[in-house]
Amino acid sequence: xxxxxxxxxxxxxxxxxxxxxxxxxxxxxxxxxxxxxxxxxxxxxxxxxxxxxxxxxxxxxxxxxxxxxxxxxxxxxxxxxxxxxxxxxxxxxxxxxxxxxxxxxxxxxxxxxxxxxxxxxxxxxxxxxxxxxxxxxxxxxxxxxxxxxxxxxxxxxxxxxxxxxxxxxxxxxxxxxxxxxxxxxxxxxxxxxxxxxxxxxxxxxxxxxxxxxxxxxxxxxxxxxxxxxxxxxxxxxxxxxxxxxxxxxxxxxxxxxxxxxxxxxxxxxxxxxxxxxxxxxxxxxxxxxxxxxxxxxxxxxxxxxxxxxxxxxxxxxxxxxxxxxxxxxxxxxxxxxxxxxxxxxxxxxxxxxxxxxxxxxxxxxxxxxxxxxxxxxxxxxxxxxxxxxxxxxxxxxxxxxxxxxxxxxxxxxxxxxxxxxxxxxxxxxxxxxxxxxxxxxx
Amino acid sequence: xxxxxxxxxxxxxxxxxxxxxxxxxxxxxxxxxxxxxxxxxxxxxxxxxxxxxxxxxxxxxxxxxxxxxxxxxxxxxxxxxxxxxxxxxxxxxxxxxxxxxxxxxxxxxxxxxxxxxxxxxxxxxxxxxxxxxxxxxxxxxxxxxxxxxxxxxxxxxxxxxxxxxxxxxxxxxxxxxxxxxxxxxxxxxxxxxxxxxxxxxxxxxxxxxxxxxxxxxxxxxxxxxxxxxxxxxxxxxxxxxxxxxxxxxxxxxxxxxxxxxxxxxxxxxxxxxxxxxxxxxxxxxxxxxxxxxxxxxxxxxxxxxxxxxxxxxxxxxxxxxxxxxxxxxxxxxxxxxxxxxxxxxxxxxxxxxxxxxxxxxxxxxxxxxxxxxxxxxxxxxxxxxxxxxxxxxxxxxxxxxxxxxxxxxxxxxxxxxxxxxxxxxxxxxxxxxxxxxxxxxxxxxxxxxxxxxxxxxx
Numbered sequence: 001x002x003x004x005x006x007x008x009x010x011x012x013x014x015x016x017x018x019x020x021x022x023x024x025x026x027x028x029x030x031x032x033x034x035x036x037x038x039x040x041x042x043x044x045x046x047x048x049x050x051x052x053x054x055x056x057x058x059x060x061x062x063x064x065x066x067x068x069x070x071x072x073x074x075x076x077x078x079x080x081x082x083x084x085x086x087x088x089x090x091x092x093x094x095x096x097x098x099x100x101x102x103x104x105x106x107x108x109x110x111x112x113x114x115x116x117x118x119x120x121x122x123x124x125x126x127x128x129x130x131x132x133x134x135x136x137x138x139x140x141x142x143x144x145x146x147x148x149x150x151x152x153x154x155x156x157x158x159x160x161x162x163x164x165x166x167x168x169x170x171x172x173x174x175x176x177x178x179x180x181x182x183x184x185x186x187x188x189x190x191x192x193x194x195x196x197x198x199x200x201x202x203x204x205x206x207x208x209x210x211x212x213x214x215x216x217x218x219x220x221x222x223x224x225x226x227x228x229x230x231x232x233x234x235x236x237x238x239x240x241x242x243x244x245x246x247x248x249x250x251x252x253x254x255x256x257x258x259x260x261x262x263x264x265x266x267x268x269x270x271x272x273x274x275x276x277x278x279x280x281x282x283x284x285x286x287x288x289x290x291x292x293x294x295x296x297x298x299x300x301x302x303x304x305x306x307x308x309x310x311x312x313x314x315x316x317x318x319x320x321x322x323x324x325x326x327x328x329x330x331x332x333x334x335x336x337x338x339x340x341x342x343x344x345x346x347x348x349x350x351x352x353x354x355x356x357x358x359x360x361x362x363x364x365x366x367x368x369x370x371x372x373x374x375x376x377x378x379x380x381x382x383x384x385x386x387x388x389x390x391x392x393x394x395x396x397x398x399x400x401x402x403x404x405x406x407x408x409x410x411x412x413x414x415x416x417x418x419x420x421x422x423x424x425x426x427x428x429x430x431x432x433x434x435x436x437x438x439x440x441x442x
Numbered sequence: 443x444x445x446x447x448x449x450x451x452x453x454x455x456x457x458x459x460x461x462x463x464x465x466x467x468x469x470x471x472x473x474x475x476x477x478x479x480x481x482x483x484x485x486x487x488x489x490x491x492x493x494x495x496x497x498x499x500x501x502x503x504x505x506x507x508x509x510x511x512x513x514x515x516x517x518x519x520x521x522x523x524x525x526x527x528x529x530x531x532x533x534x535x536x537x538x539x540x541x542x543x544x545x546x547x548x549x550x551x552x553x554x555x556x557x558x559x560x561x562x563x564x565x566x567x568x569x570x571x572x573x574x575x576x577x578x579x580x581x582x583x584x585x586x587x588x589x590x591x592x593x594x595x596x597x598x599x600x601x602x603x604x605x606x607x608x609x610x611x612x613x614x615x616x617x618x619x620x621x622x623x624x625x626x627x628x629x630x631x632x633x634x635x636x637x638x639x640x641x642x643x644x645x646x647x648x649x650x651x652x653x654x655x656x657x658x659x660x661x662x663x664x665x666x667x668x669x670x671x672x673x674x675x676x677x678x679x680x681x682x683x684x685x686x687x688x689x690x691x692x693x694x695x696x697x698x699x700x701x702x703x704x705x706x707x708x709x710x711x712x713x714x715x716x717x718x719x720x721x722x723x724x725x726x727x728x729x730x731x732x733x734x735x736x737x738x739x740x741x742x743x744x745x746x747x748x749x750x751x752x753x754x755x756x757x758x759x760x761x762x763x764x765x766x767x768x769x770x771x772x773x774x775x776x777x778x779x780x781x782x783x784x785x786x787x788x789x790x791x792x793x794x795x796x797x798x799x800x801x802x803x804x805x806x807x808x809x810x811x812x813x814x815x816x817x818x819x820x821x822x823x824x825x826x827x828x829x830x831x832x833x834x835x836x837x838x839x840x841x842x843x844x845x846x847x848x849x850x851x852x853x854x855x856x857x858x859x860x861x862x863x864x865x866x867x868x869x870x871x872x873x874x875x876x877x878x879x880x881x882x883x884x885x886x887x888x889x890x891x892x893x894x895x896x897x898x899x900x
Contacts, residue, residue: 001740029783031781033518033521034457034515034516034517034518034519034521035457035461035516035517035519036519037519038457039455039456039457039458039460039461039517039519040455040457040519069803070802070803157469161456161459161465161473162460163459163460163462163465163466164465164466164467164469166466167466167467167830167831170804170831171830212804212831213802213803213804213831237455237456237457237460238455238456238457238459238460239457239460240460242457242460243460243461247803247806247807248803250803250806251802251803251806252803254784255800257787257788257791260783260784260788261778261781261783262781262782262783263516263778263779263781264512264515264516264778264779264780264781265781266521282781284712284729297519301519302519302521
């Protein structure tokens with residue numbers, strides 16, 4: 001099969017890269033084993049976006065594509081980003097947030113939030129969403145008056161989990177009944193806390209399960225019915241915001257007709273010649289393209305190969321009686337560095353000390369946060385048996401695979417910005433006539 | 443064992459649970475994470491003293507409810523073949539004790555070869571009955587369905603007048619075909635035994651693209667058996683196909699492509715068959731299996747374009763080549779699992795054959811039919827509830843035809859929405875036949891069975 005651009009991986013970086021390459025006029029093939037870490041993604045783009053024209057353009061592109069896909073995102077007016085509540089109830093900074101969560105910007109909430117309180121609504125049937133705990137944490141971390149209430153969704157749900165409840169919220173008839181119950185339970189007839197001047201909360205936070213498809217209409221209806229702003233909080237997986245992203249973006253890209261998804265395919269072979277990749281293949285099919293985007297994720301996504309011994313080599317000393325002594329297990333510095341499996345690219349690993357799994361608590365200290373293909377988002381270096389070869393001129397790296405290479409932990413902003421940039425560079429390289437290719441695209 | 447089947451690779455993230463259409467709709471299904479990797483881990487060795495889980499435990503988790511749509515496989519960030527592990531639990535759950543008759547009818551349904559032949563053998567009687575006393579005949583058919591444990595609410599396909607092999611032989615032109623490259627059509631039970639129109643359209647399009655189509659003796663791909671938990675039946679079917687298609691390949695050439703218009707058959711032949719039948723022969727066979735759309739958009743593309751050019755020369759203007767639209771296209775789960783993209787909308791779009799309506803992202807999921815599961819009396823309502831978002835998305839559209847490669851998806855969408863459905867190759871065949879060919883509707887409207895609406899939960 002022949003495309004202009006082949007994107008390997010369909011997580012956040014892969015989808016953004018595919019959209020960006022398609023916007024650049026390329027015919028794009030996306031080859032992936034799965035939807036990557038989207039199934040675990042809270043939906044928030046945290047982390048520093050950085051500055052510069054490229055970043056501004058990338059974020060703009062992301063917002064526009066989201067709007068077209070029917071899954072709008074918002075960018076904070078404040079330079080520092082949104083101040084939102086995380087799944088734990090603590091405060092979290094986000095550069096971009098889905099429309100459903102952006103309304104929860106703590107700085108944007110009515111000032112009355114201090115008086116009548118922010119209300120964290122929970123569902124009795126929803127596992128892993130302790131509304132009381134979230135409210136207590138939020139009180140401690142934000143200093144705001146935060147209360148909580150839980151309501152039952154009825155027998156129909158049983159022991160519910162996010163996907164089941166989201167399915168119910170997609171049902172209009174059921175949702176009408178829910179509106180009445182929400183009004184009854186969440187809006188008290190008289191103040192239910194001393195010092196409150198009104199029974200109506202300043203804003204209500206819901207778990208992010210208000211429908212897989214109908215969430216926009218549902219939030220509007222809820223806000224009208226309850227008479228105050230409502231928004232979604234991030235929650236633990238299974239992630240409905242991640243599912244929404246995967247479904248809405250993939251649908252838009254497929255419906256636009258420029259992007260073809262080859263899901264469930266694992267790239268196992270590559271054809272490299274004269275410093276350029278000509279094709280990649282799974283067990284069955286060879287995919288040819290003029291440019292490639294490598295968005296295969298970090299260790300969890302399979303973009304980096306790390307043997308267990310790379311994390312820690314565990315040795316057990318034999319005791320005097322020859323038996324292994326549990327107290328004398330020792331953790332040695334890891335001997336291996338992680339390897340990028342497809343093109344055997346250099347990683348950000350710096351030898352054994354790099355992988356020390358020490359007691360440091362900062363995020364940079366963890367090996368999987370610091371692993372990444374070296375070389376920036378444009379031209380990765382390829383190495384073989386200790387020799388450095390010419391960078392692959394038509395392979396661009398995006399997303400978590402880059403994490404750590406710039407001495408920063410991988411995050412959603414990195415995926416969005418590097419995905420956009422890699423897709424755009426790949427499309428412009430693919431559009432060049434044959435004679436002009438092979439040079440540095442920058 | 444490959445890494446994809448090691449349950450310890452599971453990181454417990456629940457991405458598969460979020461993607462599973464059955465879990466969302468059915469409170470009885472514990473979800474792919476629990477039924478797949480977690481259950482497999484318990485079978486490999488749980489805590490000391492913990493009872494070894496058997497058929498009853500698998501059934502208690504609702505393992506039999508898994509539809510084998512493979513959505514979990516495509517969601518797993520750890521690269522586990524979750525559906526293969528849920529399949530193991532499903533096979534175990536199928537061993538729960540049941541009455542002899544239920545066991546018999548279950549096996550009969552899972553064995554499409556026997557069941558299909560039974561239905562087609564009864565075809566003449568059904569046709570006669572429908573002419574003489576339509577109401578009585580329909581009543582009798584529905585009683586028969588009930589006895590076999592099938593839902594009486596399902597519309598049965600009209601009995602075919604001419605079988606696919608007979609039609610294929612009667613339309614063969616040996617003098618033209620002699621020099622053409624051969625291919626083997628794996629028609630699938632639906633096209634072979636119940637509804638030959640899809641097979642006929644596939645043959646016409648492949649012939650127009652310059653191939654000599656052979657339809658050697660073949661049996662069911664085994665997909666209905668493995669999705670019913672009848673692994674032994676599936677293995678029997680796989681062994682039979684390796685032998686039968688192997689013989690045909692000896693005659694036609696070892697590299698002859700095998701093309702199927704049904705994505706479930708393609709998936710079974712390509713993925714499941716080499717797992718069930720060890721050996722080089724099965725692997726070699728699996729490596730040359732193509733989905734029809736994939737084949738037409740790949741090796742046959744230039745031939746197809748030339749055929750369309752010829753048709754266009756016969757017509758006054760290009761627009762007359764177009765068949766009536768607009769269409770909506772539904773991607774079957776098994777086509778997604780094959781990773782073949784969506785070849786037909788691209789092909790039809792490129793050929794100018796009709797426009798497509800956008801049903802929205804909700805229509806991208808599983809229709810809920812799950813092969814045989816949705817046909818049974820017990821699974822009927824459940825299947826509608828599982829496919830609800832998809833079925834509602836199509837119910838709100840007004841396309842002339844809803845196209846899908848999978849017969850089960852077409853059956854479900856037609857039954858639930860009352861809309862006409864067809865295989866996209868039928869549209870392609872109509873476009874290639876040009877305006878001179880006699881016009882006939884691509885598909886008669888089936889019975890609409892959703893009088894009470896699509897249920898929310900099962």
